[in-house]
Amino acid sequence: MTRQDRLQTFVSLSVGNWVRQCAADHGVSVSVFIRDLIVAAWQRDNEAKERPAGLDPARQAIFISVALDALLASHSDASLRDRTHEAYRRRLERLGLPVNANMGGHSHEA
Numbered sequence: 001m002t003r004q005d006r007l008q009t010f011v012s013l014s015v016g017n018w019v020r021q022c023a024a025d026h027g028v029s030v031s032v033f034i035r036d037l038i039v040a041a042w043q044r045d046n047e048a049k050e051r052p053a054g055l056d057p058a059r060q061a062i063f064i065s066v067a068l069d070a071l072l073a074s075h076s077d078a079s080l081r082d083r084t085h086e087a088y089r090r091r092l093e094r095l096g097l098p099v100n101a102n103m104g105g106h107s108h109e110a
Contacts, residue, residue: 007038 023033
């Protein structure tokens, strides 16, 4: 059986309140909630180190968005890029996600 290691830290009152509320919302103890966050961060860190840079999902998403924006900007229908950005904004709103006013759409710079 793996031996457990106990860690202790101090956080601001607002962070502590957030942790307690999240733990309660998930129906687990504060200790279990914090452990799960730390283990998830550790796993992400180790997965990133073991994967080639070309397979990193964040890098892939950035490449895809830059490539798509370049294709839209060079398309013969000059309004296609703006219409795509507008459709994206509407989708974010429908999903309840924050809409950044500076998403592009009016500038043809990537």
